[in-house]
Amino acid sequence: MVEKLELIPLKDISPNPYQPRLEFNQEELDELAKSIKENGLIQPIIVRPSSIFGYELIAGERRLRASERAGLELIPAVIKDISNRESMQQAIVENLQRSNLNPIEEAKAYQQLLDKNQMTHEELAIYMGKSRPYITNSLRLLNLPTFLIRSIENGSLSQGHARLLLTIPDEEKQNYWFQRISNENLSVRQLEKLLKEKPKIKSKSKKINIFIKDKESELSKAFGLPVTISQKKDGQGQLVFHFSDDEDFNRIINKLK
Template sequence: MANKKGLGRGINALFSDFTEEKEIDEKVEELQLSEIRPNPYQPRKTFDEENLHDLAESIRKNGVFQPIIVRKSSVMGYEIIAGERRFRASKMANQDKIPAIVRAIDDEQMMEIAVLENLQREDLSPLEEAQAYSTLMENLKITQSELSERLGKSRPYIANYLRLLDLPTEVKSMLQNGQLSMGQARTLLALKDKDKLVDLAKRTVKENLTVRQLEQIVNEMNGKKKIKKDKKKKLSPYLLESQTQLQEKFGTKVAIKANEKTGKGKIEISYLSTEDFNRILDVLNIEL
């Protein structure tokens, strides 16, 4: 079995951990599509139909260049470990068979690979990513800290995603279909009166509120004093939008202070703890 602490190194390292001894004997087989079923632990629920049609057309003309990876099912046939897009596109292209590599892995590895594969390709929506973390914790009986270590993600990063699961169903749908951003959804969670959360989410979509505007509204609804406007010169629309995008990217308060006459300025990124600081470093791909 793979070294669990090696999971944070990425899916390629994970595969090599438990296959390096068999790699020489490994071969590509032609398997019937009818004998294969999707990964039961696949966290991704939606697939881009347009991209699938493009891939299907390519497969129809040129075949499948990269084999999918499967394992033998305990029920019947095979289960996909990696390559569900190629599998779906092959069915769409009316193919009978697909090249595949059969590997022996257990359920625990199957779940971890499914999440890692999608995370590395950034294929998951925020809600799908949150559900994937929740499923791993529940099925593997592990804590947020343990999951953080195994996936190479900071604990605050995982915690921020798990909080999305507390959103009302209607708001989750808005997040899933792209009407709300991750930053907007997280800001909505700060609203104390949860009965007003759905209405505020609808207002956010209707008025196209920025995260900064939404934060102000949430603070006012929570009874906090209205934030005093900065007496300094207001930022240009370009810098304001840049500031909002940076806040969404880093999941924390970001302030741009600029002198647009000279073109000079600075960017301040706030963090709440050492773990939060490390999470921001992760986003920046900085290793210390």
């Protein structure tokens, strides 16, 4: 593999289509940009020559974005002459070896490797230095409904809770338990214990609860965000949309319009 270190123009670098990281913390990018402005970029990014123009990023998107914010025109880069497959593998593996990928980004990265390389879970586990059950359990998170996947991505649902919700085949019941996790701040151990118990539903409120939970589920799917409905005996109540950032908030406002 031929490689060399050069200073190249930022404007000549295009993104990596195989980048597994989907979200970047804006405050952390600002902090890194400030550091780069004061001290320069210590660790170079990795690129390869593009067949269209300039270079294609292989690894270091966070450093590239922060360098753009810092106002750099040139950036130190290791230039490698590698194939599409090697570029994808290197981008994914570099990100997976970092500790701050969220569980969904990690699972999607594993799925990319499986799809592109026709690997088995066992082969991928050996390749990544993980156990086969770890890989399988990670990939199973992608089978969750969209609103639960979004909750894992934004940190409002832990991976431990999500794995327990995977044992529930009914999406409506998954939503019911998700609301309880959010409202009662249930730990993973508490949730596990509750799921093993036989459900006790009071006959008086059964119809109301089923209707409310059904509407919560419908709204959660429509907005892609957790929704909670609470109603008193006299008919008064609250409809609450749970959001974690400005993007979620704006999506709610736009849909309501």
